[in-house]
Amino acid sequence: MSLLTIDDLTVTFGDFTALDHVTLSLDEGDLLFLIGPNGAGKTTLIDTITGRTRPTSGTLTFDGRPLHGMAEHHIVRAGIGRTFQTSVVFEHLTVADNVDLAASHHLRPWQLLRRRRALPEAVTHILERVGLTERLHDRAGTLSHGQRQWLEIAMLLAQRPRLLLLDEPVAGMNTDERTRTGELLTEIATDHTIIVIEHDMDFLRRYAHQVVVLHEGAVLTRGDLATVQSDPRVQEVYLGRTPSEATT
Amino acid sequence: MTHTSTVPAPPVSRAASLGRRLRGPAVFVALLAAALLVVPVVLEPFRLNLLAQYLCYAIVALGIALAWGRGGMLTLGHGVYFGLGAYAMAMHLTLARAAQDPLDPDGLPSFMVWSGLSELPWFWVPFASPAVAVVAAVLVPGAVAALLGWSVFRQRVRGAYFAILNQALAAAFVLLLVGQQHLTGGSNGLTDFPVFAGHSLYTPTAQTTLYVLTVLVLAGLYLLLRHITRSRFGTLLIAIRDGEDRVRHLGYDPTWAKTLAYALSAMAAGIGGALFVPIMGIISPSLIGVIPSIMMVLAVAIGGRYSLAGAALGAVLMNAAQTTFSEHFAGTWTYLQGALFVVVIALAPAGLAGLAGQVRQALHHRRAHVTHTSHGSPR
Numbered sequence: 356m357s358l359l360t361i362d363d364l365t366v367t368f369g370d371f372t373a374l375d376h377v378t379l380s381l382d383e384g385d386l387l388f389l390i391g392p393n394g395a396g397k398t399t400l401i402d403t404i405t406g407r408t409r410p411t412s413g414t415l416t417f418d419g420r421p422l423h424g425m426a427e428h429h430i431v432r433a434g435i436g437r438t439f440q441t442s443v444v445f446e447h448l449t450v451a452d453n454v455d456l457a458a459s460h461h462l463r464p465w466q467l468l469r470r471r472r473a474l475p476e477a478v479t480h481i482l483e484r485v486g487l488t489e490r491l492h493d494r495a496g497t498l499s500h501g502q503r504q505w506l507e508i509a510m511l512l513a514q515r516p517r518l519l520l521l522d523e524p525v526a527g528m529n530t531d532e533r534t535r536t537g538e539l540l541t542e543i544a545t546d547h548t549i550i551v552i553e554h555d556m557d558f559l560r561r562y563a564h565q566v567v568v569l570h571e572g573a574v575l576t577r578g579d580l581a582t583v584q585s586d587p588r589v590q591e592v593y594l595g596r597t598p599s600e601a602t603t
Numbered sequence: 604m605t606h607t608s609t610v611p612a613p614p615v616s617r618a619a620s621l622g623r624r625l626r627g628p629a630v631f632v633a634l635l636a637a638a639l640l641v642v643p644v645v646l647e648p649f650r651l652n653l654l655a656q657y658l659c660y661a662i663v664a665l666g667i668a669l670a671w672g673r674g675g676m677l678t679l680g681h682g683v684y685f686g687l688g689a690y691a692m693a694m695h696l697t698l699a700r701a702a703q704d705p706l707d708p709d710g711l712p713s714f715m716v717w718s719g720l721s722e723l724p725w726f727w728v729p730f731a732s733p734a735v736a737v738v739a740a741v742l743v744p745g746a747v748a749a750l751l752g753w754s755v756f757r758q759r760v761r762g763a764y765f766a767i768l769n770q771a772l773a774a775a776f777v778l779l780l781v782g783q784q785h786l787t788g789g790s791n792g793l794t795d796f797p798v799f800a801g802h803s804l805y806t807p808t809a810q811t812t813l814y815v816l817t818v819l820v821l822a823g824l825y826l827l828l829r830h831i832t833r834s835r836f837g838t839l840l841i842a843i844r845d846g847e848d849r850v851r852h853l854g855y856d857p858t859w860a861k862t863l864a865y866a867l868s869a870m871a872a873g874i875g876g877a878l879f880v881p882i883m884g885i886i887s888p889s890l891i892g893v894i895p896s897i898m899m900v901l902a903v904a905i906g907g908r909y910s911l912a913g914a915a916l917g918a919v920l921m922n923a924a925q926t927t928f929s930e931h932f933a934g935t936w937t938y939l940q941g942a943l944f945v946v947v948i949a950l951a952p953a954g955l956a957g958l959a960g961q962v963r964q965a966l967h968h969r970r971a972h973v974t975h976t977s978h979g980s981p982r
């Protein structure tokens with residue numbers, strides 16, 4: 356059964372059409388890579404799914420429920436989590452507090468006001484999984500670029516979402532960090548549904564199975580990487596260059 | 604020696620870490636003991652009364668530190684909440700005086716008689732009860748702030764817009780008080796409060812009691828807010844301050860969290876106002892308008908908005924300085940305050956508390972450095 360259904364979605368900013376009649380559906384357990392040149396509307400698509408941007412027309416359905424008009428925090432509670440292209444963490448809070456806060460959104464106000472004891476096991480477990488245990492008590496502002504992106508993934512996991520939307524999770528990472536992130540993604544994908552925006556060709560080759568190409572707000576094609584790459588329309592969009600050359 | 608920074612710090616012994624953990628509570632208890640046992644004995648009544656006034660502002664400062672320092676809400680209108688608490692108490696004290704007045708059998712305050720009123724306005728009636736006055740001094744500011752906060756935070760009004768809105772509220776409140784002279788005492792305010800719940804307020808014992816009460820309220824509120832800032836709610840407030848939109852995508856609705864912090868902070872101001880009235884002996888629009896509201900925030904900025912203790916200390920110091928300076932060169936003080944504000948915001952955004960923290964850190968580094976040298980040199 357389809358977990359997320361996007362039907363005829365259009366988003367305009369003034370005269371500009373950022374998403375143009377996008378129709379896309381995602382089954383439980385899918386790992387979908389979303390690529391396309393800069394300005395194609397990839398981030399706008401995630402923004403619209405998560406309630407940050409309102410659709411101009413069209414519908415979004417998650418797990419049988421329409422997402423229309425839902426506030427951002429209700430969408431998170433319904434089971435959709437995201438990261439941001441410019442990883443946004445709370446720099447003045449410790450690494451542990453960032454993740455703990457993400458893990459606590461289901462608590463009632465009076466529970467949030469209670470005295471805090473040791474870190475919940477789930478939080479320490481997630482920090483271990485992304486390899487940040489040693490930085491537990493450090494302020495998030497002191498993390499390296501790559502570590503910040505892992506922290507954001509940790510915060511995302513702590514929310515226990517069913518659908519994860521990752522906006523360029525390996526941008527700016529070095530080769531080792533990319534490999535670690537790719538492995539982490541593969542591992543998470545075994546029991547989650549994921550959309551990843553990423554256009555690093557090498558990364559795609561290693562980890563991508565299903566790819567959707569977005570161009571000027573419209574879905575150009577969908578298929579496995581080899582099929583998508585050999586599609587003449589895709590090559591034209593990237594002006595004969597490989598996606599990794601055409602972006603960044 | 605060039606590698607000092609790469610060498611891990613020596614493990615802290617358990618005793619030392621326990622000592623560090625107990626230092627805060629020890630300082631707190633020592634300060635409280637001194638404030639309760641020593642200060643009332645050594646200060647003459649006039650000075651004790653002044654100190655009690657400053658402590659009322661310290662109570663307000665704690666609330667501002669919560670809303671502004673933690674929650675990022677620049678509350679430039681706290682004079683309103685201070686005023687609501689103060690007027691609630693002053694209305695009761697005015698009725699208590701009128702009830703005692705042999706010349707005034709109706710129990711109607713004299714300013715109402717002069718304004719031609721023959722009957723007590725309906726909203727004054729409940730304030731004949733001291734209990735109602737005390738409860739209202741806390742709940743009315745809380746309710747007004749909750750209503751205002753909820754409606755504007757829901758619309759995602761924040762930053763400078765929120766600050767200006769607060770200022771407008773303070774200006775409107777003063778206009779209302781001045782304009783409705785027959786109901787509020789107008790620009791003269793309310794004054795002359797001889798009794799509370801059957802006890803004279805004009806005796807030295809009463810003033811000492813009020814001072815002690817203020818110290819206890821300040822200490823209690825400090826502990827309560829300290830607990831709140833250390834809870835997950837406190838973490839949430841910081842997160843909202845630094846990235847309200849990001850917080851929404853973590854599954855939280857910032858509206859209720861901000862509303863709660865803002866209302867708590869208004870209630871603290873109300874409590875400060877209610878205590879201020881019997882101590883100062885007067886409340887008037889000039890004490891709670893736009894300028895006093897800015898001064899309340901200024902004191903917190905100077906003391907340190909990220910630190911509860913810093914904010915409270917800032918309020919005491921600034922008000923003490925105000926007394927001292929305005930006795931000698933009244934005009935200059937206003938400019939000096941403005942200059943101080945600019946300097947603090949530009950050079951020390953964390954205020955005195957932040958500077959103290961930096962000094963402590965520098966000393967700590969030096970000590971670590973020295974320890975390392977003594978270990979390292981024999982090799």
Ligand SMILES: Nc1ncnc2c1ncn2[C@@H]1O[C@H](COP(=O)(O)OP(=O)(O)O)[C@@H](O)[C@H]1O
Pocket residue numbers: 368371373391392393394395396397398399400
């Ligand atoms: N809030 C907004 N207001 C106006 N234009 C926007 C807004 N958000 C995105 N856009 C525009 O929409 C287009 C798609 O942007 P985006 O979705 O960020 O692209 P990308 O595929 O690189 O993530 C860009 O041209 C961008 O300038």
Ligand SMILES: [Mg+2]
Pocket residue numbers: 397398399440
């Ligand atoms: Mg983008």
